[in-house]
Amino acid sequence: MMSGLADLDRLLQLMLWISVAMAVLAMCATVVERSAFALLAARRHRIEHHYEPVIRRALAGDDGAERVLAVTPPTRRLIVASMLITPLIDDRDPQRIARTRSIVERMLLVPLAERYLQSWRWWRRALALRVLGLLQIREQTPALIAALDDADADVRAAALDALTDIRDPAALQSIVVRLHDSSLQPARRLAALTACGQDIERFLLELACVDRVNRLNYARALRLCGSERARAALSEWVQDPRPEVQAASFEALAHVGLDETSAALAIDGLNSDVPMVRAMAAHALHGWTTSGDAAVRLAEHLDDVWIVAVRAAHSLQTMGPQGLATLQQHASRTDLPGVLARQMLWEITALC
């Protein structure tokens, strides 16, 4: 009995020492980490303080400053590179990019980025891709395109970011071809497309002619970068049997604008059985004032399901005197469409 109690007591003592060890270790880890960070931060601050005026002069074209940067000791090179390259994320001035590229090349950082591209660590590959893109080193475009097939999703995302930044016409086709690649992030795919501007529209339309299966993706892309050139194709796609393609095509038509034919199709689209198609058809009629009965037809949909009613009301708001008159007719109603009409009228007078 007594020895059992003594054992329990000893166990309790052991637990006390375990707790002491855990508490002391955790406190030491906190203190050491803070101290290490403070030292590194102070070092970084010193380097930044030293190189900031040099970088400013080098970017202004001072060859002497550029020579100083070129011989930056290897231990400081990455911090200086970060000071040079990070501002390019927000500042895409071509002159600044060109100056920075020239400095970075003299600092022999491009070979380092190329080495990083081969690294087994995904974050190094991603870093290298982003740097090459931000600096617009177009000799590396093939490497950027190849990285779209990297095994790691984050590297593929970085490759898309880089292709967005590099704006190399040679990459256009590769970006369009990847439009349906589900291994790439949709938002980044679209960002890369948008960065290419309307140059990409031609490729999209050519591919869409032979690839009916993926019309949905083409329509979504044209919603961002389409122009009047895409109107005929989109007018054809709104008659596709798939409702999601119809809806996306109407949405893209809202972006590129209507003509008589497409407006008639949008008015027909208001009769669809699918609410999202009716909503997007109503949205496509945004600002359309040419044909007479669009406002009347939209007004009928103020009583439709909510997503259609809202789109119809917003389109009526942009239809000039016809839309205004239609909204005024409904404004006296006491139900939800009446409130919606009054809201649109209020916005026209108060906010515009």
Next chain:
Amino acid sequence: MLIPAARPAVLILDLLMALYFIVWSVSQIAMGLFAVAHVRLHQLRNTRRARALVVRMTSPPLVSVVAPAYNEQLTIEESVRAMLALDYESSEIVIVNDGSTDDTLAVLTAAFRLVPAPLAFAQPLRAAPVRGAYRSMSEPALLVIDKENGRSKADAVNAGINAASGALVLVIDADTILERDALSRAVLPFLEDSTTVAVGGTIGIANGCRIQAGRMTDISLPKSWLARFQIVEYMRGFLLFRLACASGNAVVLISGAFGLFRRDVMIAVGGYDPTAIGEDMDVTVRIQRYCRELRRPFRITFDPNPLAWTQAPEDWRSLEGQRCRWRRGLHQVLWRHRGMIANPRFGLVGLAVLPHVAFIEGMGPLFEMMGYAVVTAAAVFGVVDWRSWGVLMAIAVLCGTAVTFVAVLMSDVVTRKYMRRGDLALLIAVVILENCGYRQLNAWWGLVGTFQSLTGKGGWGVMKRKAFEGT
């Protein structure tokens, strides 16, 4: 005679208590390891260039910021200015005045030139009647819904979600101060992964910080010890358990002070439940349940960076009310979703997270207080000596201290918030003192809250508000 007979039983209880503290702290430190992995991955992925995607997008998703306000006249103007100063352009601000009895509406009207305006919206979620809508003549993105008091935050949020036009809704408290890049950071997971349904963020404590024009301009530790204790407590809560859950897509609590949700998912689960005491945990668990029952890929993620700041109570009464309410909320959620606990159908949430919440968070205070009481009584009556009592108390304090230091370490790695000269010494003192009384008091409030859950007593409680510093 009785005393020697009871001694082994008390010693065994003593030992079990010590074991509980050690297992608890080891499990928390293990969570810290998962959290570190999650944070490191987050830092490698969320580079400045990656985040630039949100700002550069030609048509980013519209986000409706929904903030329910009940008697918030002291802080509402500053909070709304912070919402309007967000770096994410595609947003609307929906303030729901939940039948305030103070001058909340008048303050908003004067500050933002509000005028009554017709507003049409469908009402997929049930909420108390709306008395009117107001639009700002100076800030087109601002919308104020004035409604009858629905007796719960959930009711007001539901009204706000009904009126929201965005595909995403950010639910915050009216006294939440948002970081300028909070939305662009929180929206990014939705853009990167279309299966994302909700994103939570770490909440910082605004007490002691300076806020100007709705922006946090100076972060420092507050003067009040009570607020300081809550700072390290928040670090423990947000940076260990929730981040560990996030690493396994098993988040069960997105704080009511900051949560970004897909509006259609929120509507599909029926919005916030006005009868729920812990409405934020309840809705998060329901989203987990809904998505897992559908068996479709989904992601609920958590940003370790402080995206929002909130005031912590600085008086004991408010704090007690808040903690008892949280405890009642926890028990209610666990009871409502008891079918998920230990149920393999709900994956990691069912098999690990909810059992942990039920037994460590839910039963912990009960076990802890009972142990303290029995061992103290045994020492008083001479059943065990005071040395054994002291050893147990030391283990309790040391284990708590170890876990809190790990949380402070995590906070340093993620945010580098309190890095002034002298902050480290102060934080060490706060960590040690927090475990010498405050944590035990919290366990007591947990017990009171548990008792209130069983008896059906207890209300929402009132928190004393004060204006933000520097306003």
